[in-house]
Amino acid sequence: MDRRRVVEADLLIEGGRIAAIGPRLRRPAGAELIDCRGRAVLPGLVQAHVHLCQVLFRNQADGLPLLDWLRRRIWPLEAAHDARSLRFSARLGIAELLLGGTTAVLDMGTVHHTEELFLAAEESGLRYTGGKALMDRGERVPRALREDAETALAEARELGRRWHGAAEGRLRHALCPRFVLSCGEPLLREVAALASREGWIVHSHASEHPEETAVVRRLLGEDNAAYYHRLGIRGPHVVLAHCVHLTRREMGLLASAGTHAVHCPGANLKLGSGVAPLPELRRRRVNLAIGGDGAPCNNTLDVFREMRLAATLHLPRFGPTSVRPAEVLEMATIGGARALGLAREIGSLVPGKRADVVVVDLRAPHLSPRGDDLHATLVYGARASDVTDVFVDGRRLVAAGELRTLDAQGLARDAHAEAKRVARRAGLA
Numbered sequence: 001m002d003r004r005r006v007v008e009a010d011l012l013i014e015g016g017r018i019a020a021i022g023p024r025l026r027r028p029a030g031a032e033l034i035d036c037r038g039r040a041v042l043p044g045l046v047q048a049h050v051h052l053c054q055v056l057f058r059n060q061a062d063g064l065p066l067l068d069w070l071r072r073r074i075w076p077l078e079a080a081h082d083a084r085s086l087r088f089s090a091r092l093g094i095a096e097l098l099l100g101g102t103t104a105v106l107d108m109g110t111v112h113h114t115e116e117l118f119l120a121a122e123e124s125g126l127r128y129t130g131g132k133a134l135m136d137r138g139e140r141v142p143r144a145l146r147e148d149a150e151t152a153l154a155e156a157r158e159l160g161r162r163w164h165g166a167a168e169g170r171l172r173h174a175l176c177p178r179f180v181l182s183c184g185e186p187l188l189r190e191v192a193a194l195a196s197r198e199g200w201i202v203h204s205h206a207s208e209h210p211e212e213t214a215v216v217r218r219l220l221g222e223d224n225a226a227y228y229h230r231l232g233i234r235g236p237h238v239v240l241a242h243c244v245h246l247t248r249r250e251m252g253l254l255a256s257a258g259t260h261a262v263h264c265p266g267a268n269l270k271l272g273s274g275v276a277p278l279p280e281l282r283r284r285r286v287n288l289a290i291g292g293d294g295a296p297c298n299n300t301l302d303v304f305r306e307m308r309l310a311a312t313l314h315l316p317r318f319g320p321t322s323v324r325p326a327e328v329l330e331m332a333t334i335g336g337a338r339a340l341g342l343a344r345e346i347g348s349l350v351p352g353k354r355a356d357v358v359v360v361d362l363r364a365p366h367l368s369p370r371g372d373d374l375h376a377t378l379v380y381g382a383r384a385s386d387v388t389d390v391f392v393d394g395r396r397l398v399a400a401g402e403l404r405t406l407d408a409q410g411l412a413r414d415a416h417a418e419a420k421r422v423a424r425r426a427g428l429a
């Protein structure tokens with residue numbers, strides 16, 4: 001089933017794992033039965049680049065290019081977060097993600113209160129890998145977000161010790177240097193060393209916007225991904241978001257090192273950043289994952305929209321068959337699992353793997369009539385709201401469209417007032 005087969009079968013979950021897949025399985029005594037006729041059962045969807053800390057800033061930063069978006073809105077707002085608003089933001093984001101079928105994320109936090117992100121992930125049941133944003137320099141970075149490298153890394157080490165492997169392995173720690181423009185070289189070298197010592201993922205942004213790429217080239221005489229590669233930030237434990245403006249040489253470096261790229265088409269369009277060379281990266285066998293990025297630069301974390309964009313955006317340039325729906329679904333499942341270093345545990349429906357499973361209702365008018373290609377039906381037409389049931393580690397977190405672990409409606413109701421409080425503290429309201 002790593003080969004993206006579609007089968008009509010029962011799926012048995014036992015002890016948090018997929019126990020069996022096959023026609024008419026025998027139901028063990030006491031097992032709960034969920035009738036999925038008319039629905040599709042998929043591996044849990046993975047978003048390998050999100051910012052739960054920014055979800056509360058949705059609809060508060062429209063119409064700006066990347067660097068202005070950061071300097072004028074996002075950094076001041078992140079700097080104004082307290083523990084309570086950060087926890088709220090994470091819960092709101094997780095509610096959206098789980099209800100829409102995303103079961104695992106790679107998340108970049110902000111600088112402070114990072115434990116709130118882990119706590120929210122812990123209580124919600126989401127499979128979470130993340131860490132604090134590391135920032136020790138940068139033009140117009142607010143003082144509250146700038147730390148010296150030693151302080152930043154000491155806290156990251158502490159977070160790793162406390163959270164990596166928590167909740168029976170569901171929570172994991174990542175080192176998150178924000179991007180080249182906010183990190184000095186000694187910090188980045190230490191990140192590379194620490195990651196290989198501790199076995200933590202390194203997650204960063206690279207070559208997202210032409211202005212950012214031009215500034216990096218002017219300051220360092222080198223491009224983002226090439227610079228990271230030279231400093232040792234490369235390999236199967238490194239996940240770079242965006243990769244829109246890569247040189248050919250950089251694509252070769254990602255491929256040869258096994259560094260992962262996360263395609264974020266929604267955010268790349270909305271910030272006017274550009275279009276990543278997806279078919280070319282695929283041709284070079286760079287592993288690709290999908291991510292919604294930040295709620296204020298997308299403005300949705302609906303992975304189905306992201307899949308539709310990935311499956312259609314590149315066709316005018318590369319041709320109508322250059323990106324197949326099944327390949328996009330692969331990016332959002334096993335591709336994301338590989339980026340997270342979890343391909344043996346999640347990302348496909350295989351007996352023995354953890355039961356991260358999503359059920360999608362196919363009976364809505366907008367999905368009818370069904371074609372022969374279920375992958376195409378899902379990628380071109382399905383929506384987050386078509387998800388009915390979501391399991392992580394075999395635990396039913398969403399049941400018949402209702403999130404069991406968080407008060408989704410209450411979070412949506414209170415979000416405006418909570419966002420206003422942060423904006424006032426930031427001097428933006």
Ligand SMILES: [Zn+2]
Binds near residue numbers: 051205
């Ligand atoms: Zn991002």
